[in-house]
Amino acid sequence: MKTTTKPNKPIVEHIYTADPSAHVFEGKIYIYPSHDIDHDGPTNDNGDQYAMEDYHVLSMDNFASPCVDHGEVLHLRDIPWAKKQLWAPDAAYKNNTYYLFFPARDHDEIFRIGIATSKNPAGPFTPQESYIPGSFSIDPAVLVDDNDKAYVYFGGLWGGQLEKWQTGSFDPNGKEPAPTEPALGPMVAELSEDMLRFKGDPQEIKIVDEAGNPILAGDEERRFFEGAWVHKYNGYYYLSYSTGTTHYIVYAMSKNPLGPYVYKGKILTPVIGWTTHHSIVQFEDKWYLFYHDSSLSGGVNHKRSVKYTELTYNEDGTIQTIDPYKE
Numbered sequence: 001m002k003t004t005t006k007p008n009k010p011i012v013e014h015i016y017t018a019d020p021s022a023h024v025f026e027g028k029i030y031i032y033p034s035h036d037i038d039h040d041g042p043t044n045d046n047g048d049q050y051a052m053e054d055y056h057v058l059s060m061d062n063f064a065s066p067c068v069d070h071g072e073v074l075h076l077r078d079i080p081w082a083k084k085q086l087w088a089p090d091a092a093y094k095n096n097t098y099y100l101f102f103p104a105r106d107h108d109e110i111f112r113i114g115i116a117t118s119k120n121p122a123g124p125f126t127p128q129e130s131y132i133p134g135s136f137s138i139d140p141a142v143l144v145d146d147n148d149k150a151y152v153y154f155g156g157l158w159g160g161q162l163e164k165w166q167t168g169s170f171d172p173n174g175k176e177p178a179p180t181e182p183a184l185g186p187m188v189a190e191l192s193e194d195m196l197r198f199k200g201d202p203q204e205i206k207i208v209d210e211a212g213n214p215i216l217a218g219d220e221e222r223r224f225f226e227g228a229w230v231h232k233y234n235g236y237y238y239l240s241y242s243t244g245t246t247h248y249i250v251y252a253m254s255k256n257p258l259g260p261y262v263y264k265g266k267i268l269t270p271v272i273g274w275t276t277h278h279s280i281v282q283f284e285d286k287w288y289l290f291y292h293d294s295s296l297s298g299g300v301n302h303k304r305s306v307k308y309t310e311l312t313y314n315e316d317g318t319i320q321t322i323d324p325y326k327e
């Protein structure tokens with residue numbers, strides 16, 4: 001375990017961690033990351049290199065204190081419906097319960113989203129027997145709104161299979177839209193009171209430019225790829241996400257949690273490693289961006305480390321772009 005945490009440095013070094021979802025629970029910062037592992041399997045656009053098998057929970061009392069690894073809180077072997085690839089998780093608190101939302105491939109190798117529960121933010125988490133009915137793709141991120149309504153945002157292209165669901169059912173030959181067509185947006189579903197089901201069918205979120213035109217599939221610096229996150233600031237919903245092939249974290253704003261969202265700009269410039277994935281959280285009076293890169297492993301894409309840095313809003317609510325390597 002490390003004894004200190006510093007901005008733009010790995011928060012732990014004894015394991016590889018990625019895809020950090022940070023929350024303040026019980027006055028502390030809890031981080032729910034993927035747990036990267038090494039293996040001899042293939043590396044490809046299907047994401048086979050991301051072969052994770054368990055989750056650890058990390059926490060910090062504050063940003064001047066050590067980062068604690070609470071150990072393994074859920075393992076693939078204990079999830080009846082899941083075959084492999086425990087990818088980016090998120091956690092939420094409601095009903096006096098902590099809910100861990102996570103994607104994995106089911107026994108047909110189709111990505112689904114599952115839930116595990118605990119009475120403790122540090123776990124261990126007990127998985128449900130099956131995945132959320134009607135769920136698909138990857139990277140769940142949950143917003144429990146001020147009115148207690150809860151939404152799960154999800155989706156990711158390529159290995160995340162989002163483009164294979166455009167007809168409403170799984171089409172193994174599904175392709176991304178042509179470059180001149182609107183890009184695929186992330187999906188959103190309101191959650192049931194008990195948090196274990198979708199209230200209705202998931203809807204696709206529209207992301208538009210300032211003129212109201214949809215962001216196009218060929219606009220790879222702005223179009224959604226994976227890793228959606230929604231937070232609220234000054235009455236606006238901020239949808240942030242990875243652009244995948246161009247390696248940015250960008251954001252769009254809306255007055256409605258379901259959108260449409262208006263594209264605003266870049267939050268994070270590319271990191272070392274192919275993937276970029278983040279979360280945004282307020283702790284006391286400051287805002288923080290949690291993200292990952294592959295610097296600790298010397299650039300190995302599937303051996304990543306979670307880091308954090310401060311995030312700054314401009315007066316008009318826009319967010320200042322962060323270069324994670326600028327001293």
Ligand code: FUB
Pocket residue numbers: 018019034050087088138139156226227275276277
């Ligand atoms: O960690 C596996 C996948 O890589 C995540 O689900 C994506 O967001 C990308 O970070």
